[in-house]
Amino acid sequence: MTKAKVWLVRAILLLWSVQLIWLAWYFAPEVKELAQSVADRRLGEEVRREDPYYRWLQSLAGLIPSGATYIFLDDYEAGKEIIARYHLIPRKHVLLSPNVPPIFLFYKVRQEKAAFVIIRDKERPPGPGLSAALGSPAFQPLDVPGPGLVLQVDYLKVRGEFYD
Amino acid sequence: MIDLAVNLLRLGLGLGAVFFVGHGIQALALPISGEWRKLEQAAMNFGLGTVALTLWMLALTLAGIPFSLQVTLVPPVALSGVILILKKRSEKGMVRRAHPAENRKPKTENLVWDRIFLALLALLLLFATLRATFYPMWAWDEIATWGCKAQVYFMSLSLDLTCIEAHNYYPNLVPFLLTYLYLCLGQVNDHLAKAVFPLWGAMLLVILGFLLRRMGLTRTQTRGTVAFFALNGTVFIVHLHLAYADLALAYFALGGAGLIYLWLQDKAPRGSLAVAAVMFAGMAWCKYEGPPLAGTVLLAAALTLLWLRPPGLGGRLLRLGIPGAGLASGYLPWKVYLIKNQIEAGSDHIMGFYPHQLLPSLGYLVDGLFNPFYFGILWPAAFLALVWAGRRLFNSASLFLALFLGGNLLAVILAYVVAPTGAAEFEMYVRATLDRLLLHLTPVAALAVGEGVKELGEGPGANKSPALFPNPHHNPL
Numbered sequence: 001m002t003k004a005k006v007w008l009v010r011a012i013l014l015l016w017s018v019q020l021i022w023l024a025w026y027f028a029p030e031v032k033e034l035a036q037s038v039a040d041r042r043l044g045e046e047v048r049r050e051d052p053y054y055r056w057l058q059s060l061a062g063l064i065p066s067g068a069t070y071i072f073l074d075d076y077e078a079g080k081e082i083i084a085r086y087h088l089i090p091r092k093h094v095l096l097s098p099n100v101p102p103i104f105l106f107y108k109v110r111q112e113k114a115a116f117v118i119i120r121d122k123e124r125p126p127g128p129g130l131s132a133a134l135g136s137p138a139f140q141p142l143d144v145p146g147p148g149l150v151l152q153v154d155y156l157k158v159r160g161e162f163y164d
Numbered sequence: 165m166i167d168l169a170v171n172l173l174r175l176g177l178g179l180g181a182v183f184f185v186g187h188g189i190q191a192l193a194l195p196i197s198g199e200w201r202k203l204e205q206a207a208m209n210f211g212l213g214t215v216a217l218t219l220w221m222l223a224l225t226l227a228g229i230p231f232s233l234q235v236t237l238v239p240p241v242a243l244s245g246v247i248l249i250l251k252k253r254s255e256k257g258m259v260r261r262a263h264p265a266e267n268r269k270p271k272t273e274n275l276v277w278d279r280i281f282l283a284l285l286a287l288l289l290l291f292a293t294l295r296a297t298f299y300p301m302w303a304w305d306e307i308a309t310w311g312c313k314a315q316v317y318f319m320s321l322s323l324d325l326t327c328i329e330a331h332n333y334y335p336n337l338v339p340f341l342l343t344y345l346y347l348c349l350g351q352v353n354d355h356l357a358k359a360v361f362p363l364w365g366a367m368l369l370v371i372l373g374f375l376l377r378r379m380g381l382t383r384t385q386t387r388g389t390v391a392f393f394a395l396n397g398t399v400f401i402v403h404l405h406l407a408y409a410d411l412a413l414a415y416f417a418l419g420g421a422g423l424i425y426l427w428l429q430d431k432a433p434r435g436s437l438a439v440a441a442v443m444f445a446g447m448a449w450c451k452y453e454g455p456p457l458a459g460t461v462l463l464a465a466a467l468t469l470l471w472l473r474p475p476g477l478g479g480r481l482l483r484l485g486i487p488g489a490g491l492a493s494g495y496l497p498w499k500v501y502l503i504k505n506q507i508e509a510g511s512d513h514i515m516g517f518y519p520h521q522l523l524p525s526l527g528y529l530v531d532g533l534f535n536p537f538y539f540g541i542l543w544p545a546a547f548l549a550l551v552w553a554g555r556r557l558f559n560s561a562s563l564f565l566a567l568f569l570g571g572n573l574l575a576v577i578l579a580y581v582v583a584p585t586g587a588a589e590f591e592m593y594v595r596a597t598l599d600r601l602l603l604h605l606t607p608v609a610a611l612a613v614g615e616g617v618k619e620l621g622e623g624p625g626a627n628k629s630p631a632l633f634p635n636p637h638h639n640p641l
Contacts, residue, residue: 005552008548012541012545015541016392016396016541019395019397019541020284020395023395023397023398023401023540026398027291027401031291034291034294034295034298037298038294042298043297043298044299044353044354044355045300047299047300047355048302082304082307082308082312083302083307085307085308086301086307086311086312086315089312089316089319090319
């Protein structure tokens with residue numbers, strides 16, 4: 001092996017050693033948290049229950065019948081609606097934007113025979129669709145403590161057979 | 165506590181059955197099993213078992229039979245049992261060929277380093293196993309795709325795509341495997357079922373180790389290279405505890421490409437092409453990117469043979485049909501299902517041709533390869549090893565590695581040029597996918613690193629062309 005190659009190998013080994021130290025530093029917080037979970041024997045469902053959003057979804061699961069359809073108003077990019085869908089299976093999940101216009105929201109409620117409309121973030125100013133829903137007797141707000149808003153819907157009272 | 169113990173027992177038995185089914189398939193593929201080490205066999209058996217079990221679940225779906233533990237498990241296990249009994253009888257009185265490694269003098273070049281590398285790997289796997297099994301699924305694609313599907317399939321006892329609209333054409337090896345584990349556990353327990361992923365990673369490392377040993381690396385070199393692969397950057401480590409399909413694809417790609425690479429060098433144990441065929445089936449059946457990836461392995465192997473022109477070229481090219489048949493057997497059943505159910509495939513990833521995405525893609529690819537956050541210094545080391553080979557690259561089977569890796573890096577750029585994304589979301593799309601696309605190739609890049617490491621241990625008189633088809637009459641089928 002030439003001298004240059006020897007130095008190259010040494011350089012690679014040195015860089016790898018640095019990489020190992022960096023990996024130890026990078027994963028240290030995760031290892032610490034994991035060690036705590038192991039010490040407390042906190043696993044699976046117990047870890048999940050620490051999340052208030054999950055607890056809210058659990059209360060929704062108790063409310064929405066398993067064969068029902070619900071419309072979830074949220075931005076896909078927030079990554080929260082996939083969590084809702086995962087925990088509310090087998091209920092049918094329909095995602096719409098929080099800024100959905102009234103006509104399309106009403107149409108979807110009618111088409112999907114939705115029993116609930118769920119708004120993930122109740123602090124966010126209501127979009128046009130939600131504002132219209134709140135003013136309609138077909139949508140009844142329910143008192144479910146949590147980060148979002150839950151409306152029970154009687155889709156038969158919604159006029160929305162046609163959408164263009 | 166008793167519940168946990170019972171669940172762990174059920175999980176262990178479920179995973180044990182996967183190995184057993186794989187063992188039966190391997191018994192079919194291998195003429196005499198003495199050439200394979202037990203641990204090597206076990207690592208391969210796991211992949212073979214997952215392919216067989218999940219394709220069986222797809223067959224049940226096509227036949228309209230609902231899933232149950234009995235229907236899912238008993239026929240493949242019984243079939244494996246019958247194969248193993250028949251195999252045992254047929255092998256009675258036959259002399260087992262010794263594994264080549266058994267003929268070598270045991271070398272313990274550096275016991276201290278051996279132990280350090282093993283300890284590092286053991287620590288990594290311990291962390292990954294605890295991390296996987298203590299925390300539930302919450303990463304994006306776990307709950308949006310793979311874990312979500314598994315939960316729905318378990319609840320409806322069938323391939324029910326009502327919860328998925330965008331990615332319902334994705335192959336189902338991983339969701340079916342999770343569904344099978346839920347059937348074993350009798351419930352959706354997404355943290356315990358995740359134990360399968362660190363196991364998958366461990367099996368990948370074992371396969372990598374045996375491939376390196378068969379390539380001619382010493383024990384210390386092998387363990388060092390495996391540790392160098394596993395502990396470089398964050399992507400592999402994170403995927404050890406994620407319920408994604410990318411680690412599975414990396415496993416099958418390494419198994420398939422690695423065995424083909426050994427076969428090109430006449431270093432593969434007998435039955436390798438048949439085992440590689442099942443690995444190719446696994447590639448096609450675990451991810452949408454699998455069939456093109458498997459295709460590039462075959463293409464790189466064929467081009468290498470055509471370039472090197474070894475004796476019996478035609479026969480060798482024809483024998484590549486064996487893994488080709490494996491690819492078809494993993495691809496076609498799902499394709500039949502998609503056609504039967506009029507499910508369109510791939511339009512969210514492949515649409516048109518967007519040349520303005522070419523240069524940015526190249527920039528992101530370079531970042532993915534050289535930014536130590538992703539794969540540490542593994543890719544630079546792999547490139548150096550290929551450059552180090554110099555002219556030997558063009559007159560040895562190492563050409564296969566260069567063609568496979570180079571071809572796939574070009575394919576990654578092409579994939580981004582045909583991806584239908586808006587200008588605003590292009591960066592996000594690349595960042596969400598590039599590390600995973602590279603993960604599929606990285607274990608094979610570790611083989612290139614292994615070639616470089618082997619050079620370090622070779623003295624001036626060592627054979628510098630170990631991959632020149634030393635025995636053209638040897639048929640490693």
